[in-house]
Amino acid sequence: MNDSTKTVERFLPFTRPSIDEETIASVAEVLRSGWLASGPKVAALEAALSDYLGGRPVRTQTSATAGLELALLACGIGPGAEVITPALSFVATANVIVRVGARPVFVDVGLDSRNLDLAQVEEAITPRTRAIMPVHFAGMPVDMERLYAIASRHRLRVIEDAAHAIGSSWAGKRIGSFGDLVVFSFHPNKNITTIEGGAISGGSAAELRSIELHRWHGQLKSGADSFDTLLAGGKCNLSDVAAAVGLGQLRRLEEFNARRRALVARYFELWREDAPLKLPERGDEGHSWHVFTPLLPLESLSITRLAFIEAMRERGIGVGVHYPAIHTFSAYRALGYREGQFPNAERIGRETVTLPLFPAMELTDVERVVKAVNEVVRGARKK
Numbered sequence: 001m002n003d004s005t006k007t008v009e010r011f012l013p014f015t016r017p018s019i020d021e022e023t024i025a026s027v028a029e030v031l032r033s034g035w036l037a038s039g040p041k042v043a044a045l046e047a048a049l050s051d052y053l054g055g056r057p058v059r060t061q062t063s064a065t066a067g068l069e070l071a072l073l074a075c076g077i078g079p080g081a082e083v084i085t086p087a088l089s090f091v092a093t094a095n096v097i098v099r100v101g102a103r104p105v106f107v108d109v110g111l112d113s114r115n116l117d118l119a120q121v122e123e124a125i126t127p128r129t130r131a132i133m134p135v136h137f138a139g140m141p142v143d144m145e146r147l148y149a150i151a152s153r154h155r156l157r158v159i160e161d162a163a164h165a166i167g168s169s170w171a172g173k174r175i176g177s178f179g180d181l182v183v184f185s186f187h188p189n190k191n192i193t194t195i196e197g198g199a200i201s202g203g204s205a206a207e208l209r210s211i212e213l214h215r216w217h218g219q220l221k222s223g224a225d226s227f228d229t230l231l232a233g234g235k236c237n238l239s240d241v242a243a244a245v246g247l248g249q250l251r252r253l254e255e256f257n258a259r260r261r262a263l264v265a266r267y268f269e270l271w272r273e274d275a276p277l278k279l280p281e282r283g284d285e286g287h288s289w290h291v292f293t294p295l296l297p298l299e300s301l302s303i304t305r306l307a308f309i310e311a312m313r314e315r316g317i318g319v320g321v322h323y324p325a326i327h328t329f330s331a332y333r334a335l336g337y338r339e340g341q342f343p344n345a346e347r348i349g350r351e352t353v354t355l356p357l358f359p360a361m362e363l364t365d366v367e368r369v370v371k372a373v374n375e376v377v378r379g380a381r382k383k
């Protein structure tokens, strides 16, 4: 058999954004308009997001990382303060706490839910605690009733890292349509994109003013020739080019998330019995499935995770890792954290693999992934 008789299947990445032609045309229109930075498209995107989130105020930024940092600053969190956050997330969640001068206080996560353990949150509260920063992991909402009950009992602000959770809902209410400050990401890997970008939903009048000042030089304009700088602000305002992409994406959000749910349902169906991986918690229809992240049963396998990823790549399938436990990174060991403190986060960090999931995938792609995983994992079982 020569090569030309083999069927060559295209490479299937673990994620890929879907940008339609109408959106591409709207970007070209902005580029021709003469106004590229924050302008009418940013205003329109903030209005459309606000509309989607039940009319709450929305402020966009150049990333969720910037949004989380602005939210912390707006809550007056800085040196001497503690913020409780899960040990398993993208590292940005903890980095922003350190960047404003506060201390991240980690708690463990559920092995299947990947969401922070609320009993441990209560135990971690001290007189220095100022806020809780939960993550709706993979788009599965944290128990909001219990979270906000703890926060109000201890007078803490909640800054939700909702980077995974645009379009998720809890008890029928959209994430971001209630709660204190809720931060979304529009990075290309997330459920909708503005290329780079993020948004904060919610906030008091004073917090919104702080967010606007920190987002743009701390400056307040009053008339064409008069402005004052009220604080040493940064600069992380979104561009109209990015906002045009976001407007096109937001129109498709419900469709995209429905597709993600259907693809995940197919994974669960094909692995309803004898799954060779430990599947994540299924959640309900409020789960927006940003990523599908089963655990590899490494203890019963003769291969490493890296060898698994490489074997999948040889079969034309991309596999990601979301995420190593934050406290095991050098910068967090330097703060005194040690291996062994958060066993679930550490185990997930070692065993997690992100399988392909994005709206342009077909159900047959899921079948292809399942077949490849079954082959690789079953072939590597210790005898």
Ligand SMILES: *Cc1c(COP(=O)(O)O)cnc(C)c1O
Pocket: 062, 063, 064, 065, 066, 089, 090, 092, 093, 135, 161, 163, 164, 184, 185, 186, 187, 196, 197, 198
């Ligand atoms: C992607 C991500 C962020 C950061 O988002 P950016 O928009 O890339 O800054 C923060 N937290 C979590 C959980 C994320 O997945």
